[in-house]
Amino acid sequence: MRLVRAGRRRFTGDAAVLADDEHRAQVTDYFADLVRPFGAGPVTGLSGQSYGEMARALVAEVVPAAEPVDLLVLAFSIHDVWPGRATATYLSHVCPGTPMSFAVCDQGSASPFTGLRLIGDYGVRRALLVVVEQAALPYESPAVTPVAHRGVAMLYEAGQGTRVTEVRQYPDVAPEAVPEAARLAVAELSAGHPGARVVLGDSLAAVWPDHPDHTPAPAGQPTTGVWWQVAGAREGAVLAGDYDRELRYLCFAVVEADQS
Template identity: 80%
Template sequence: MMRLVRAGRRGFRGDAAVLADDDHRAQVTEYFADLVGPFGGAPAAELSGHSYGEMAKALVAEVVAESEPVDLLVLAFSIHDVWPGRATATYLSHVCPGTPMSFAICDQGSASPFTGLRVVRDYGARRALLVVVEQASLPYESTAATPLEHRGVAMLYEDGPGTRVTDVRQYPDVDPAAVPGSASLAVAELSAGHPGARVVLSDSLAAVWPDGPDHERVPAGQPTTGVWWHLAEERGGTVLVGDYDRELRYLCFAVVAVS
């Protein structure tokens, strides 16, 4: 079990530097054409977006000192990267002090960071880095809503004495109508074990839980980084964060101790 000792957050503007390479742009466009073609889709008319490798590299440099080697790195995301051929988690291990074991978690929507936090909690590392990233573009045609901005959050956790990350709860296949009941039980149990914890809820969870407890509501528009962006500005105390992915029907909560 771990405690959050440092966090950084950053917004990114424009496109990834790698898209300035015409050959790479053509290769990625062809890749996504092959990927979505069998489903009647097409690549975006003009490829744009950000590389999670570029975003996370900047966050690692901001959060992790050379004197603080990391044992474990977890990259959590939902929206596709514009560099699909790169093993981004492996690349980040190379640029992160300590050359840590690395994992990438995706295809879970807003639940991905919570799963990453479970890995951090259970892996047994002395020092672990959780990086949560999302970009505001899709490299193929889609009617799905995208985030408002390119954003990333990096959170450095350490094993040590005192209050720690003690609980992560994830509930799959929760219908929106069932959220209030499930969420109320989960928060009651977590709050009993962590009295005084401040509650932070995503906009998507608060919207389907109108009678929820007193909380800070994170604005809509950043479905993957939202609650973690808020957490990154905290300056101490114990925070209970909650999120709900309406499309994938994941309901998630975590208790994080911020040093």
């Protein structure tokens, strides 16, 4: 699979659905019920984004009607403000081709890498990977949220002679074990893709003191960060890496870009 078209966007303000007072009240009550057993409560003044709205804008930008998609994968790690919506199913409805679709979550920054690996495993002609994150939580939490609402959509296409996108995922890697594991992974992937531009997430760079020269991902964007840079690649190979310190996932992928 090769990356043939991509879009990336920063979103501001709140989701349009939050203008509906009834919806705002229902969502506030819903999350209050979920977190009450853990001694937390809802935030005062619910705000945030709906991944359906974010992704719909990206799909319209990236997927022409004449290029129907066979598979759509939505990757995220933070709740959005429309918890009752089956977002992946909704996106299938608005995406050309009405593709098979599903979501990958609960894997932190590993979610997009898992999505890309699944796209490769399905062996379809054309696939769309949508990565989204919002900068707000709908309940009280000490967790650090992303800096901004951001979304990335990447259209991948199979072609004759195109290399298979390579993904490496390593679970349960302690921070002190990251440097050696990362060095070996990058060496292996670089051997198969000489000249690949390296992009590293800030979390990975922080625990890998002797990391190679690289393009840094936007700081404070744990899910979309490296993919923001991948989406901007016009041609050639990009070797992307990231590390989720909390969940201890170490991930790498090589993407061949041909956005002509």
